[in-house]
Ligand code: AMP
């Protein structure tokens with residue numbers, strides 16, 4: 001079967017690498033892809049906003065499955081356009097992708113389906129939001145409703161900070177995404193990510209991970225898309241995962257199906273593990289980046305068979321998913337300046353990754369035959385090991401062989417899990 005993968009970051013490189021390993025995959029195309037993805041796929045130049053062009057390409061090249069990596073084309077309805085002409089697609093409709101596209105939409109769904117989450121108020125004007133502030137204790141969380149590349153969340157420690165965030169958002173600092181604002185109660189606990197595949201009716205768990213959102217060591221400095229991740233997250237015990245499936249994931253899938261807008265694709269739940277149990281922070285309608293890289297390093301099932309069964313509504317007939325028990329950890333090498341304005345164009349020379357390790361390209365391009373940095377997050381150096389500590393050691397050993405003077409990484413990735421491993425070794 002010919003497959004078209006949409007996107008061009010580290011998440012898509014990991015997906016391409018795994019899709020290409022399937023005996024079901026006879027041809028893999030990627031749009032736009034990147035130089036790493038080009039090892040596994042033929043890169044094609046299609047404007048993802050031009051749905052007719054995507055459909056024409058699929059028809060001309062006998063594509064039997066489209067896999068959508070990022071959220072923007074999903075929120076923009078690419079899966080609807082493909083489904084309308086019977087091209088199987090992995091990814092939710094625009095209506096279901098509102099789970100990521102609108103924080104208010106997700107909060108209302110949680111209220112309707114009694115899903116545990118932080119208390120909230122949706123506000124359509126600064127006046128309403130400023131008045132509603134008095135109902136919240138501090139810190140209070142102020143969120144732009146729409147897509148904001150992970151930057152539209154302010155945890156305000158004081159009322160003045162909250163008021164400033166509200167005025168900024170309604171003042172247009174997040175464009176249309178800030179036309180509505182959600183105020184939320186602050187939740188305390190450890191964060192973890194949980195993934196599930198669903199075809200709209202059937203649901204299976206698809207692993208756990210934890211990422212490091214802050215740019216600096218010790219989880220300091222501004223938020224990023226993620227400076228590294230590992231899988232599994234041992235804090236999400238089997239009992240907690242069952243609770244997440246029962247109290248959060250299944251009610252979401254059932255409610256969206258009952259509304260006539262079934263969710264088909266991967267559900268990525270950001271969770272807060274509170275003393276009252278797991279609560280939903282937010283949903284994403286696609287795989288996490290760089291969480292996907294560590295999940296793909298551990299996946300032992302055929303990814304094409306799984307994603308196709310999701311696209312075709314036959315997930316109940318698919319086997320798996322199964323994951324290797326040993327953990328994987330990925331280190332993000334970012335360009336200097338990230339998460340502000342990254343320096344582009346710095347040259348990169350890569351070593352050959354040993355067995356059990358892989359370097360995924362996130363923001364690279366070829367310039368006159370030379371690999372150079374082209375984005376904020378540039379490489380995802382990923383390794384497996386018998387423990388997170390060993391996976392971390394293997395990943396950093398490979399990082400040290402990468403020649404990328406224009407880049408930097410955090411050196412303390414996995415610290416929570418490594419402390420837990422050290423603690424249990426000492427027991
Ligand atoms: P989001 O984009 O909604 O995932 O929020 C980004 C980050 O803000 C999350 O990963 C959390 O660290 C934090 N956050 C968001 N909402 C809350 C909340 N209600 N309570 C505590 N922290 C939150």
Ligand code: GLY
Nearest residue numbers: 225226288289290
């Ligand atoms: N790493 C977080 C995300 O993909 O949203």
